[in-house]
Amino acid sequence: MKIFFNPFSCFLWTMFFCAGTGYAGSEKTKLLTWRKLLEEKSNSVTWVSATVRIEISAGGRSFPPSERKLEALGTIIGKDGLTVLSLNDIDPTDSILARMRGGADINVNYTEVLILQPDGSEVPADFLLKDEDLDLAFIRPQNKGPKNSNLPIFEEIDYDPKQSLEIQILDEVVSLGKLGRNLYRKSTLQRGWVNAVIDKPRDYYVIENVTPGTPVFDQSAAWIGITAFRKEGGKPSGVITVPAKDVMEIARQVRERLE
Amino acid sequence: MVLSDQVNSVYKAIVRIEVVSERGSNGRMQKSGSSGSGVIIDNSGLVVTNHHVAGKATRLNCRLHDGEEVGADLIGADALTDLAVLRLRLKDRANNAAPLKTASFADSDLVRVGDTCFAMGSPAGLSQSVTRGIISNLALISNRSSSFRLDGENVGELVRWLGHDAIIFPGNSGGPLVNQRGEIIGINEVAIASLGGAIPSNLAKRVALELAEKGYIERSWIGLECQPSMKDSTAGILISGIIDGSPADSAGFLPGDIITSLQGQKVNARIPEDLPPFHQIISSLPPGKQVSLTGYRGTKNMKWRLVTEKRQPAYQPEKEIKQWGLTVRDFTLLSSLEARRGSQKGVQIHSVAQGGPSFSAKPRLIGNDVITEINGIKIDRTLDLQEVTRKVTKDQSSPVAVLVKFERNLATYLTVIKIGPEADEKRPLEAWKPWLGVSTQVLTNDLAEALGLEKSSRGVRLSQIFPDTPAEKAGLLTGDLIFRIDGQIIQAYRPEDVEVFGNMIKQYRVDSEVKFEVWREGEKVEIIAQLEKRPTPSKELPEFEDEDLEYTARTLSFADRVFLRMNPSEHGLLVENVESAGWAALGGLRQGDLLLKINGNRLSNTDELARLMIQMKEKKPNQVIFFIQRGIHTLFLEIQPEWDPS
Numbered sequence: 001m002k003i004f005f006n007p008f009s010c011f012l013w014t015m016f017f018c019a020g021t022g023y024a025g026s027e028k029t030k031l032l033t034w035r036k037l038l039e040e041k042s043n044s045v046t047w048v049s050a051t052v053r054i055e056i057s058a059g060g061r062s063f064p065p066s067e068r069k070l071e072a073l074g075t076i077i078g079k080d081g082l083t084v085l086s087l088n089d090i091d092p093t094d095s096i097l098a099r100m101r102g103g104a105d106i107n108v109n110y111t112e113v114l115i116l117q118p119d120g121s122e123v124p125a126d127f128l129l130k131d132e133d134l135d136l137a138f139i140r141p142q143n144k145g146p147k148n149s150n151l152p153i154f155e156e157i158d159y160d161p162k163q164s165l166e167i168q169i170l171d172e173v174v175s176l177g178k179l180g181r182n183l184y185r186k187s188t189l190q191r192g193w194v195n196a197v198i199d200k201p202r203d204y205y206v207i208e209n210v211t212p213g214t215p216v217f218d219q220s221a222a223w224i225g226i227t228a229f230r231k232e233g234g235k236p237s238g239v240i241t242v243p244a245k246d247v248m249e250i251a252r253q254v255r256e257r258l259e
Numbered sequence: 260m261v262l263s264d265q266v267n268s269v270y271k272a273i274v275r276i277e278v279v280s281e282r283g284s285n286g287r288m289q290k291s292g293s294s295g296s297g298v299i300i301d302n303s304g305l306v307v308t309n310h311h312v313a314g315k316a317t318r319l320n321c322r323l324h325d326g327e328e329v330g331a332d333l334i335g336a337d338a339l340t341d342l343a344v345l346r347l348r349l350k351d352r353a354n355n356a357a358p359l360k361t362a363s364f365a366d367s368d369l370v371r372v373g374d375t376c377f378a379m380g381s382p383a384g385l386s387q388s389v390t391r392g393i394i395s396n397l398a399l400i401s402n403r404s405s406s407f408r409l410d411g412e413n414v415g416e417l418v419r420w421l422g423h424d425a426i427i428f429p430g431n432s433g434g435p436l437v438n439q440r441g442e443i444i445g446i447n448e449v450a451i452a453s454l455g456g457a458i459p460s461n462l463a464k465r466v467a468l469e470l471a472e473k474g475y476i477e478r479s480w481i482g483l484e485c486q487p488s489m490k491d492s493t494a495g496i497l498i499s500g501i502i503d504g505s506p507a508d509s510a511g512f513l514p515g516d517i518i519t520s521l522q523g524q525k526v527n528a529r530i531p532e533d534l535p536p537f538h539q540i541i542s543s544l545p546p547g548k549q550v551s552l553t554g555y556r557g558t559k560n561m562k563w564r565l566v567t568e569k570r571q572p573a574y575q576p577e578k579e580i581k582q583w584g585l586t587v588r589d590f591t592l593l594s595s596l597e598a599r600r601g602s603q604k605g606v607q608i609h610s611v612a613q614g615g616p617s618f619s620a621k622p623r624l625i626g627n628d629v630i631t632e633i634n635g636i637k638i639d640r641t642l643d644l645q646e647v648t649r650k651v652t653k654d655q656s657s658p659v660a661v662l663v664k665f666e667r668n669l670a671t672y673l674t675v676i677k678i679g680p681e682a683d684e685k686r687p688l689e690a691w692k693p694w695l696g697v698s699t700q701v702l703t704n705d706l707a708e709a710l711g712l713e714k715s716s717r718g719v720r721l722s723q724i725f726p727d728t729p730a731e732k733a734g735l736l737t738g739d740l741i742f743r744i745d746g747q748i749i750q751a752y753r754p755e756d757v758e759v760f761g762n763m764i765k766q767y768r769v770d771s772e773v774k775f776e777v778w779r780e781g782e783k784v785e786i787i788a789q790l791e792k793r794p795t796p797s798k799e800l801p802e803f804e805d806e807d808l809e810y811t812a813r814t815l816s817f818a819d820r821v822f823l824r825m826n827p828s829e830h831g832l833l834v835e836n837v838e839s840a841g842w843a844a845l846g847g848l849r850q851g852d853l854l855l856k857i858n859g860n861r862l863s864n865t866d867e868l869a870r871l872m873i874q875m876k877e878k879k880p881n882q883v884i885f886f887i888q889r890g891i892h893t894l895f896l897e898i899q900p901e902w903d904p905s
Contacts, residue, residue, distance in 0.1 A: 051614045053684055055836050060849030060889075062837040064289060067614025105850060107798070107836065109684035111614060131690035133765055138687075202766050232758075250690055257688060 030219050034174045034189055037221040042187035043118055044076045044157040045176045045214055046083065048139060050090045050127065051112040058104035067111070068092060073178060073213035074115075074139065075226055077251055081123070081141040081154040083115060084247055086212035086228045087130050090137055094234040113139055117152060118185070129254045134242050135212075135228035138254045157215050157223050159244055165222060167205055169194055173224060174217050175210040192216065198240075204230070205241040216241050262389070265441025266377055270389055271360035272299045273434060274306055275322040275381030276331070276345070279845060280315040283577035283586030286612025290317070292845050296380030296434030297321065297345065298443060299361045300467065304329075304347030307467045308433030309448055310336040310409055313343045315576075318901060321347060324387055325357065335470035338409040338572070339417055339478075339542075341448050342463060343433075344470040362435060365442030367459035370394055370421060378425035378447055378455055380434025392425030392455075398532045399456045401449070411573030411594070417542060419535045420456030421445045427455040462539075478542040480570035481550070482507040485537065487528040488517060495519040495554055496528045496537055502596060510552075510565035518554040542570065577609040578641055582648050582678045584615020585624065589640050598627065604639040605629040605666065616658065620676045624665065631671075632664035652679040686798055693769040693790035695735075696728020697721050699760050701751045702740060710740070712778070718742040718749045719760045725821060733788035736779065743776035764790065794818075802835060803865040805872050808883065808900050809841025810834060812854050814865055823853060823888075830863035831855050831888065846898035848885060855893070856886035876902065 050070045056063045072089030076082070088094065093106045114122040125139045141151055157176075170193055177188040196206035210216055210227045218224055225243045229236040262270065274297045281288040295312030299305070306321065313319060314336030321331050329347045336343035347359075374394045381387055399422035401407070401415045408414065423436060427447055436445035436457040445457025469476050482505020488497045495517035501507045518526060521540060528534050544550065546569035554561050571591040579586050588594070590603040598607065608628045611617050617624040624630075630638050633647045651659050658677035665672055699719040707716040721739045724730050742749060744763050751759040767773060769792045777784045794817035802813035812832040815825070819833055834852040837844045854862055858875075862868050875883060879902040886895055 051619065053614060057836055057850035060851055062839055062844065062850050064285065064839045066285070067612065067618070069614060069619075105835070107686075109686055111684050112619065126685060127687040129690055130687045133692070133762070134690075136690075202762065232755075253690060257691075 030172075033219065033221050034217070037174070037217060038176065038187060038189050041155065041157055041176060042178075043155040045178050045187065046074055046076060047116040047178060047181075047185060048072050048074045048083065048085060048090065048125070049112075049114045049116060049122070050110055052090075052092065053109045053111055054092065054096065055107040055109070056096065056100075056104050057106075058100060058102065071180075073211060074137075075176075075213065075215045076154050076156045077159065077247065078140075078156050079154060080143070081115065081125070081151070082156075082251060082254065083125070083139050084213075084226055084251070085137045085139065086226075087132060087135045087137040088229045088231070088236055089213055090127070091130065094231065097234050115139070115141060116185075121152075123152065128258055129250070131250055134246065134250070135231060136226065136242065136247065136250060138251065140254070159223055159248055161245070161248070163222055163244075165218060165224060167194055167197055167218070167224060169197060172219065173207060173210075175207075175214050175227065176217070177211050177214045203243050203246070205243070206238065207241050210239065210241065212239060262377075263439065263441065266389075266437060266439065267441075268360060269298070269362040269377075269435060269437045269441045269443070270379060270387060271324040272362040273297070273324060273379050273381060273387050274299060274347075275386060276306070276308055276313055276433065277320040277322070278313050278316045279318040280313075281317050282315060283579065283609050286579075286584040286586060286610050286615050286617070287581075288577075288579040288586065289839070290841060290845070294381070294430055295432045296382070296430065296447070298379070298433075298435040298446075299347070299359055300363070300443075301361055302359055304331075304349045304359065305334075305467070305471055306331060306345040306347060307435075307446060307463060308343050308345065309446065310338050310341045310343045311448075312433040313345060314338065314409070318899075319345055321345070322381070322386065324360065326386070327352070327356065335474040335476075337466055337470060337476045338412040339414065339476070340458060340462060340466050341409060341414050341418070342446065342458065342466045342470070344467050346471075362437070362441070362443050364460040364464040365438055365440070365444045367421065367444050367461045370397065370438070370444050370459075372397060375439050376421075376423050376425055376444065377437045378423065378427050378431060378434065378457075379437060380427070380431035380447060382428035382430035382434075388431075390426040392423045394421060394423050395454055396422030399451065399454065400532050400535065401451060401456075407449075410576070415535070417535055417538050418448075418458055418462065419532060420449060421459055422451075422454045422456055424453065425455060431455075477546065478570040479544040479546050479548065479567035481505060481510075481541055481565055481567055483512060483518075483541075485518075485528065485534060487530055487533060493517055493519070493555055494527045494529070496526055496534075502593075504592075504596075506565040506568055507563075510563040512563060513556065516554060516556050516561060518552050520553045522550060522552075541567070546570075580641075580644060580648060582652055582680075583617050583644075583676065584612035585617050586610045587630075587641055587644065598629070600629070600666075604637075605631045606638055606641050606644050616676050616678050620663075620674045622672060622674050624663075624674070624676070625667075627667075629666040630663060631666060633661050635662070648678060655679045688799060689796050691769055692765050692793045693767050693771060694729070694793040695764055695773075695788060695790060696725040696730040697735065698723035698725075699741075699757075701754055701756050701759075703754065704752055707752075711781075712740075715752075716742065717752045718778075719751055725817075729788045729791050733775075733786050735775070735777070735786060735788065738779075740778040741775050742778065745774050746776075769793075797833075801865045803832075803868045803872075804836075805843070805868075807872065807876060807902060808843045808846075808898055809838035810843035810848055811836040812862075812865065812868060830861055832862050832865065832868060834887075842900040843885075843898055846885070847896045848887070848898065849889065851889075853888040854885060855888055858884050859886075 053067050055065045072085050074083040074085035110127045113125045123141045125141045127139050129138045175190045179186045192207045192209035198204040212227050216224045223244045225241040227241050230238040230240045276295050276297050297306040297308035316333050319331040331345040331347050334344045379389045399420040434447050435443040438444050444460050446463045447457045449456040482502035484500035485496050486499045498516040501512045544567050548567050552563045573593050575589040577586040577588050586609040587606045588609050595603045658679040660677050700722045702718045704714045708714045771790050775786045797816040800814040804811045813835045831853045837848050883898045
C-alpha cells in the first residue's frame with residue numbers, strides 16, 4: 001500500500017487536531033475546576049428551616065395567628081456559620097400581601113430557625129438582619145447556652161475582598177446547590193449563562209438557570225454573588241445575582257450591629 | 260292587634276344573652292363572642308336558653324327588658340336536647356332593682372295545629388322582639404341531610420319540635436314560643452326552611468329543672484341503633500345496628516331484629532317522626548334497670564332482657580394543653596368505639612397548633628392520635644397529661660424534651676416533643692439604608708410638557724418633604740423637580756419608574772453627601788444634602804404584648820406620627836395587634852387604634868404601659884377603660900377581662 005504525503009492536508013489535520021484538543025482542554029479544565037469546587041465547598045450551601053408565627057391585621061381586625069414551617073437554601077459566608085438566604089424564601093410577608101385586597105399589617109415572628117447539617121443534625125440559629133431591597137436574609141448559629149456548646153465547623157465559601165471580576169454577557173458560570181429532602185439533599189452544580197449585567201441604579205447580574213439563596217461562580221471558581229429575587233410591587237419579578245462584595249458589605253453590618 | 264297583658268308579661272321576661280365561648284381549634288382554645296335569647300323562669304334568676312347559645316360559655320352577660328345588664332353563670336347544658344340553664348347573679352344587682360319578670364311553662368301536649376303563637380327573643384342585636392304565627396306541625400324533625408350535631412350528639416334524636424310560622428331570625432335561638440295565655444309552649448331552636456322549630460315545653464321544663472338541680476341530665480342507654488320499619492315488613496322498630504359491648508350487644512340483638520314492645524308497652528316507628536318518642540322512653544329509664552323487650556327475628560318471636568347503663572356523652576369537651584400546643588379530649592365509650600379502640604385509656608388529640616411543640620416533633624402529632632405514655636409514665640386521662648407536664652416543666656426556663664408514645668390507627672409510635680415555655684419569638688433587624696425624607700412622583704412625558712419642559716425630560720417631582728429630615732435641612736421644597744443625582748440622570752419617565760429615585764438614594768452610604776440638580780421656578784439650582792440613616796422601622800420599635808387583655812401596642816414610628824399628623828409633644832401608643840376574640844377585641848379595640856390613656860393614665864411609652872398592666876394584674880378590676888383615637892374620633896372602650904387567677 002502506498003502512502004501519499006500531502007503537506008496541505010497535513011496542515012489542516014494538524015490545525016483541526018490542535019483546535020480540537022485546545023477546546024477539549026479548556027472545557028476539561030473548567031469541568032475539573034467546578035467539580036473540585038463541588039468537592040470542597042458543597043457544604044457551604046445548606047438547607048435552612050424556619051418556623052414562623054404570622055399575625056395579620058387588616059381593616060382594624062386582627063386574624064388568629066397562624067404558624068408555618070418554611071425551608072430555603074442558604075449559603076454559608078463566614079466561619080461562624082453566618083448564612084445568607086433569599087429573604088423571599090423565608091419571609092412570607094409579600095406573598096400574603098399579594099393575596100390580600102386593600103393591604104394589611106403583617107408581623108412575621110420567627111420561633112425557630114435551624115441550619116440543617118449534612119448529617120441530618122440541626123443547628124439552632126437566629127435570623128439577624130434582612131435587606132428587603134436586595135432580598136437578602138442573614139442568619140447565624142446561636143452561640144450562647146448549652147444548645148450550641150458543640151458547634152460544628154462551618155464550611156464557608158471563599159471570598160477575596162481584593163478580587164475584581166469582569167463578568168460579561170454570555171459568560172458561562174456555575175451555581176452550587178442542594179436538592180430537596182425527597183432527593184436526599186444531594187449537592188448539585190448547575191451551569192448557567194450571564195444574560196445581562198446591570199449597573200444602574202446598582203450592580204446586578206441576570207443569570208439564567210440559578211436558584212435563589214445559592215452562590216454563583218465563574219470559570220475559575222471565583223465567587224460572583226448570591227442569587228435572589230428582584231421584586232416589583234412586592235411580587236418576585238425576576239431572579240438576579242447580587243454581587244459578592246455587596247453581600248459581604250451587609251455581612252459586615254450584621255457583625256457591626258450585633259457585636 | 261294589641262298584645263294581651265299575659266303575653267306582654269312574658270315579653271318582659273326575655274333576656275338578651277351576650278356570650279363569650281371557647282372552642283378548641285389549631286391547638287388552642289379560641290374565644291368568640293355571640294348573642295342569643297333566653298327566658299327567665301323563676302324569681303331565683305333561672306334562665307332557659309339553647310345549648311348552642313350558651314353551652315360553651317366562659318362568660319355570660321344578660322340584658323333584661325328594661326336595659327339592665329346582669330352577669331350570669333352557666334348551671335348546666337344538655338347537647339342532646341340543645342338546652343342550657345343559666346342563673347342571673349342577682350346579688351350583683353342594685354338594692355332598689357325592679358323585681359324580675361318571669362314566665363311559666365304550659366303543657367305542650369295540649370298544643371294543637373292552628374293555635375296562635377308568639378316567638379319572642381332578641382334577634383340581630385335588637386333588645387326584645389315578638390313575632391306572631393300559628394302552630395304548623397307538632398312533630399317537626401330534621402331530615403337526615405340537615406340534622407345537626409352538638410358535641411357529637413344528634414340533636415334530633417330525642418326532640419320533635421313544634422313547627423310554627425312566626426318569623427324567627429338569627430339571635431332568636433333560646434327565646435320562648437308563647438301561647439295566647441302568655442305561657443311558654445316551647446323554646447325556639449331551629450329554622451327549617453321558613454318554619455321555626457321550638458323544643459316542646461314539657462321536654463324543656465323537665466330538662467331545665469334537672470339541669471338546675473344537678474347540673475347535668477342523667478339518661479339511660481342500651482346501645483341500639485334504630486330506624487323506621489321497612490314498608491313491607493311487620494310493624495315495630497327496625498334495629499339497624501348494635502354497639503359493641505353495649506347492653507343490647509349482651510342481650511343478643513342482631514341487625515334486622517324488630518322490636519314491638521318495651522316493658523309491655525307497644526312501640527312502632529313507620530316514619531322517622533316516630534323514633535324520638537322511643538328514644539325518649541329508653542333515655543328516661545333509670546340506669547341499672549332491668550328491661551324486657553319483645554319482637555321478631557324473621558318469623559321467630561323474640562324476647563330480650565337487658566340492664567340499662569348510664570349514658571355517656573358522645574365526646575368529652577376539649578381542653579388546651581398550652582405547653583404542648585394541643586387541644587385534647589378524654590375518651591367516652593362512644594368516642595373510643597368511634598376511634599375503634601378497645602379501651603378508653605389515653606388522651607386523644609383534638610387539634611394541633613401549627614409550629615407548636617407537637618407540630619414540630621418528628622414524627623409530629625396529628626388530630627386523632629392518642630397519647631398513651633410520656634417518659635414511660637402511663638397516660639390514661641387528660642389529668643395525667645397535665646400532671647406529668649406540670650412536673651416536667653416546673654421551674655424550667657427553656658423547653659424540655661419528653662419521650663411520647665402514641666397510637667395512630669393500629670400502629671404505636673414514639674416521638675420526642677420539646678414541651679414547656681414557648682420559644683422566644685424573634686424578628687430580624689432591617690439593614691441600614693440612607694434616606695432623604697421625601698415623597699416623589701415620576702416626571703412623566705406629559706407632565707414635563709405641561710410644566711413647560713422638554714417632553715423627554717427625566718426625573719422626579721418632590722410631592723412631600725418630611726419635617727426634620729435631610730431634605731428639609733438641605734432646603735428642598737415641595738414642587739422641586741430633580742433631574743440628576745451627582746450628575747447621573749434619574750431615569751424615571753413612566754409611572755413604573757417610581758422606585759428609581761429611591762433605589763439611587765439607597766446606593767449611597769448612610770452618611771453620604773449628595774448633589775441634586777433641581778429645577779425650581781424655571782431655574783436650575785444645585786442643592787447638596789447630607790443623607791442620614793432611615794428612621795427606625797416600626798418593627799424594630801419597642802412593643803408590649805399584654806397577655807391578659809390580649810393585644811399588642813408599640814411606640815409610634817416616624818411614619819406613624821407623619822400619618823397621624825402628630826407633633827413630637829403628643830403622646831400615645833399604636834395598637835399593633837388585637838388577638839381575634841380576645842378580651843380587648845371583645846371590648847372593641849382595633850388594630851391601628853391610637854391608645855391614649857388607660858384608666859385615666861396617659862401613655863407615652865411601652866414601659867409605662869407594662870408598669871400599668873402589672874398594677875392592673877394585681878388589682879384585677881372588673882373592667883379597664885381605654886381611651887383611644889380612631890381616625891379623627893376619640894372614644895372610651897370598656898374591656899372586661901377574666902384575669903388569670905395565678
